[in-house]
Amino acid sequence: MKNIQYLIYLLIQINFIKSSEIFTLNIGVHLLVDNQYIENSSSLEFQNGKIEKDLDHPLIYPEYPWENAIHFYTSFLQVPADLSLARKPMYLLYYACASSYDILFNNNVSVCISNSTDGIHWEKPLLSYYPYRGNGSEPPRLTNIVFMTDVNEFFGSVFIDQRPGISRSEIFKMTYEHTSKRYVYIGTSPDGFIWTKGIEPAHPTADLSDTQTVMLYSPNNGGQYILYGRLNSAVSNTSVYCPGALPSYRKVVVTLSNESVHGPWSKSVEAFPLGTPDPIQCFDNYNPATLFYHNIYFLFSSGYLHWTEINSGAPIPRAAQNDGVMDIRLALSRIPQGPFTFLTRDPFISRGIGIIDSKTKLVNGTGSDRDAGFVFSSSNGLMDPDFIRSDVDILSPWMYHIYWGSQTTHAGGGAYLSQYWPGAFTGIFKARLRREGYVSLSTLSSNPTGYGWFISKVLSLPNNKKKNRNQQLQMYINADTSTAGFFAIQFEDGLTNNPIEGYTFDECKTLHQNGIRQLLQWRRQNETYSGDLTPLVNYSNGIRFHIHMAHTKLYSFILSYV
Known part of the structure; x- marks a missing residue:
């Protein structure tokens, strides 16, 4: 009975996703200035940039x-x-x-x-x-x-x-x-x-x-x-x-x-x-x-x-x-x-x-x-x-x-x-x-732990218009993370919200630095890391990204084929 209920749930969700627009990301810079990309969040706020x-x-x-x-x-x-x-x-x-x-x-x-x-x-x-x-x-x-x-x-x-x-x-x-x-x-x-x-x-x-x-x-x-x-x-x-x-x-x-x-x-x-x-x-x-x-x-x-x-x-x-x-x-x-x-x-x-x-x-x-x-x-x-x-x-x-x-x-x-x-x-x-740096999505300074998170809306990653099979889609962030803080990301199935194997928090290389182009990577075999997102392009259910961060100001994320 539980299996049947779950199948019905999946069918409803599939129809919902198909009837609703999946937001297609483009190559280039995406500024974090509002909730356009965000479905749900906690302990975060938008702040004017430091000048x-x-x-x-x-x-x-x-x-x-x-x-x-x-x-x-x-x-x-x-x-x-x-x-x-x-x-x-x-x-x-x-x-x-x-x-x-x-x-x-x-x-x-x-x-x-x-x-x-x-x-x-x-x-x-x-x-x-x-x-x-x-x-x-x-x-x-x-x-x-x-x-x-x-x-x-x-x-x-x-x-x-x-x-x-x-x-x-x-x-x-x-x-x-x-x-x-x-x-x-x-x-x-x-x-x-x-x-x-x-x-x-x-x-x-x-x-x-x-x-x-x-x-x-x-x-x-x-x-x-x-x-x-x-x-x-x-x-x-x-x-x-x-x-x-x-x-x-x-x-x-x-x-x-x-x-x-x-x-x-x-x-x-x-x-x-x-x-x-x-x-x-x-x-x-x-x-x-x-x-x-x-x-x-x-x-x-x-x-x-x-x-x-x-x-x-x-x-x-x-x-x-x-x-x-x-x-x-x-x-x-x-x-x-x-x-x-x-x-x-x-x-x-x-x-x-x-x-x-x-x-x-x-x-x-x-x-x-x-x-x-x-x-x-x-x-x-x-x-x-x-x-x-x-x-x-x-x-x-x-x-x-x-x-x-x-x-x-x-x-x-x-x-x-x-x-x-x-x-x-x-x-x-x-x-x-x-x-x-005009605006940042920031963890709350009033929170002693400095911890916050957000889950994106259902998204689709951009195709490589140049059709070069040797190029990888990579994602970078422009973020200021303090020494006591961290930034980590996992990609999830847009339908089930389950983590996608190879792109989980456990496999993510946690970031602890201040930089305008920080490459996001996940652990592969032999303790090597890769930032290749190409397997997630044209993902059938769409994808979400789930971000955990502490003592961090996030200004933008950048998608690029390299």
Whole structure:
């Protein structure tokens, strides 16, 4: 009778597996940022990755009179050799800049550029596109200004348009704000240096570029353009009625186009709501700086705490009415329209340590970090050193995130910097984090044993598209396991959950190290080990992997045929 019941159970399970979709894994990097791969788990949590700021070596800081004020809207770009003027991979950094006597609410806004072929040494090329004439009586000087918007209209972000069929003359694209109704326009360039302005709005919605807009092209869903902006709308994510804030309802929104940068566009939807434990009033998510990385959309919003006017030290009323501090937060989604979720309400990049001056209400430059006032993420802010290390076989364990920082608060973040606090430092920095290290799946530090586990959903392993019979499918992990910890894995039958012989915990070579590419192996005869997963490809019932770990941060797993 028990055998019959078990057979009935198996038939039900087989039908269930056949009727449900087995998740097919691809070759490459799989980030651990959510529960997409996880069926069940215990004593684990997702955490922001550890980041190390380098405040002593800013990438960009004021050197010329036309960039005495470096505004917080910045955009970063990795340019491949075939599109680079240097004929080799190159980094480009765009930033809003202004002279010492400009007020960005009353003057045109310049876009400056800097480039690097190693990520360490940066050059501000002096070009003839927009010469600097000082107060009008000085002879013209070459500048690194490559674009200029109208009064109180800001540039947004730059991206390389990878859509098939795009003309080389328009392959670089820039979003920027234009007209008093704050429409989003698109500038185009063949090289990232020489720009042509758009002649009509790219999107029909007014006020979408109220703050920095971010556009990118994603190959997902057959290829689509994604535009992140900020709208006034009656939603709970608001600073309305907050003392010191402008009387507006504002939220980060996203809109999509499957055809062109001029649409047609989908209806704008809110990217993420605010809620407990965030304070709704006087708190605002300010910046839609976005990065598409290993099929994940990372959104580095700035948590903006609005100050009351009396708490601001700004001497100009308009600045004092919109003053406060910000840090950089991290939200994630696997689809561009979200909803984006925060793993934690803690900052991803925090403000530096500062000392408040009792007279000016500002962070005092003496004894304060260079980014103590507020920080603001660059759009597409990932700088990967391996992008320019194509001749090096060993993968770099580090990558960098680009962000803007200043010793002043929002009121002096560029618009009134020279009049608000001339001595305040402002610049663009890089912060180091481990490869694939934006998020980790971690064992709980509150658990003294440091032990946790998870079982994956039913998965199938990828076939070798090259059909090379001599190649093995191998699995690596990017994990930080302490000396007192461990990491072990076994593969199980997707139907019965039974361990698969040859791939059990008893046969697994337990790992105890910190590394970005640690090979998973199982014991074979004569005490040798093998990482060959090829026998599990096309496994009839699908497979699960079951992981035990202690005192470990798991960032990603990687599948590769070698």
